[in-house]
Amino acid sequence: MCRREKATGASIWGTTAGEERNRKLFVLIGFAIVLGGVLGGYVLHHGPLGVLFQPTEFLIIGGACVGSIVVMSPMPILKKLIGEIKFCFTNGKETTATARDRLVSVYRVLRVAQYDGATGLEKHIERPKESEIFKQNPAFLKDHHGLEFFCDTMKVIMLGSVPPHQIGELTELILKTHEDEAHQPISVLQKVSDALPGLGIVAAVLGIVITMQHIDGDPGEIGHNVAVALVGTLLGVLACYGFVGPMAARLEFLHREEHDSMKSLQACMVAYANGSPPQACVEFGRAALPSHCRPGFDELEKACRNAGKAVPAGAEGEKKAEAAA
Numbered sequence: 001m002c003r004r005e006k007a008t009g010a011s012i013w014g015t016t017a018g019e020e021r022n023r024k025l026f027v028l029i030g031f032a033i034v035l036g037g038v039l040g041g042y043v044l045h046h047g048p049l050g051v052l053f054q055p056t057e058f059l060i061i062g063g064a065c066v067g068s069i070v071v072m073s074p075m076p077i078l079k080k081l082i083g084e085i086k087f088c089f090t091n092g093k094e095t096t097a098t099a100r101d102r103l104v105s106v107y108r109v110l111r112v113a114q115y116d117g118a119t120g121l122e123k124h125i126e127r128p129k130e131s132e133i134f135k136q137n138p139a140f141l142k143d144h145h146g147l148e149f150f151c152d153t154m155k156v157i158m159l160g161s162v163p164p165h166q167i168g169e170l171t172e173l174i175l176k177t178h179e180d181e182a183h184q185p186i187s188v189l190q191k192v193s194d195a196l197p198g199l200g201i202v203a204a205v206l207g208i209v210i211t212m213q214h215i216d217g218d219p220g221e222i223g224h225n226v227a228v229a230l231v232g233t234l235l236g237v238l239a240c241y242g243f244v245g246p247m248a249a250r251l252e253f254l255h256r257e258e259h260d261s262m263k264s265l266q267a268c269m270v271a272y273a274n275g276s277p278p279q280a281c282v283e284f285g286r287a288a289l290p291s292h293c294r295p296g297f298d299e300l301e302k303a304c305r306n307a308g309k310a311v312p313a314g315a316e317g318e319k320k321a322e323a324a325a
Contacts, residue, residue: 027089027250034242051224057232060203061239065192073188081185087254088247094257098139100295100303102261103282105137106150106268107304110278118158125151125158145258149174150265157273167273171266178262182255189248193240200236204229257293264288279304 124131207229268285
């Protein structure tokens with residue numbers, strides 16, 4: 001989840017283990033609130049918790065749910081869905097600091113391109129994991145989609161034969177493809193969420209069918225069987241609106257955050273393709289970020305200036321740029 005960092009002045013390269021645990025804990029706390037609110041109200045109404053534990057209802061709803069996922073999802077989407085469920089609990093890493101540091105890395109690469117051209121840039125975009133610039137930003141290195149998008153597009157720009165307006169079209173096409181792919185597993189989750197109340201009714205109807213076979217039995221037993229049947233409806237509705245639906249919505253927000261970071265990279269590269277200097281390019285990228293994780297103008301300018309003073313070995317283009325400044 002994007003958030004503005006405290007003004008400590010420290011550079012943050014990535015996410016600490018403590019922050020990662022806090023994000024996972026935050027989701028689990030939300031689930032606990034859902035269960036606490038529902039079960040707490042039930043207990044306050046003097047409802048017995050034991051009657052809610054019905055393994056057969058879980059089996060009916062869970063089995064139908066998993067089966068429907070297998071039917072509707074091709075194998076690549078099924079694999080992505082498993083990863084997305086993990087992603088829901090563990091990710092959401094964009095902060096003001098990571099956005100600023102990514103723009104600083106872009107600024108440094110564009111300076112190398114400006115002063116050394118394709119020859120100096122090649123080692124950074126062809127082998128980013130070996131680049132001294134990207135090594136100083138582990139969070140960007142771990143951003144597989146963003147880094148690949150940036151490096152591949154810069155390769156096209158450095159060819160010199162592609163007009164700037166076609167660079168814009170190319171990046172839009174890449175972003176659209178990325179967005180469509182990211183939405184596929186979310187769509188599966190949303191469809192499952194929509195189906196869960198209906199699956200709960202299926203479980204309830206099966207319970208009523210069993211109850212009707214003993215309609216001439218003891219009234220207390222009949223009441224108990226009806227209550228058990230209704231647990232299926234409860235489970236389906238609760239799973240839909242309390243768990244699966246919110247997970248799908250959370251994934252939408254997480255992927256929107258990822259998409260926004262790539263839109264920021266797109267703005268930088270399109271500006272560079274149109275002839276803007278590196279400092280102006282990263283300002284285009286900064287403007288493309290949402291306000292809640294957008295670094296300030298002065299903050300980014302200072303970070304870029306400080307980055308120019310600490311030039312790593314092998315960054316000849318940056319050394320020339322610093323000398324020219």
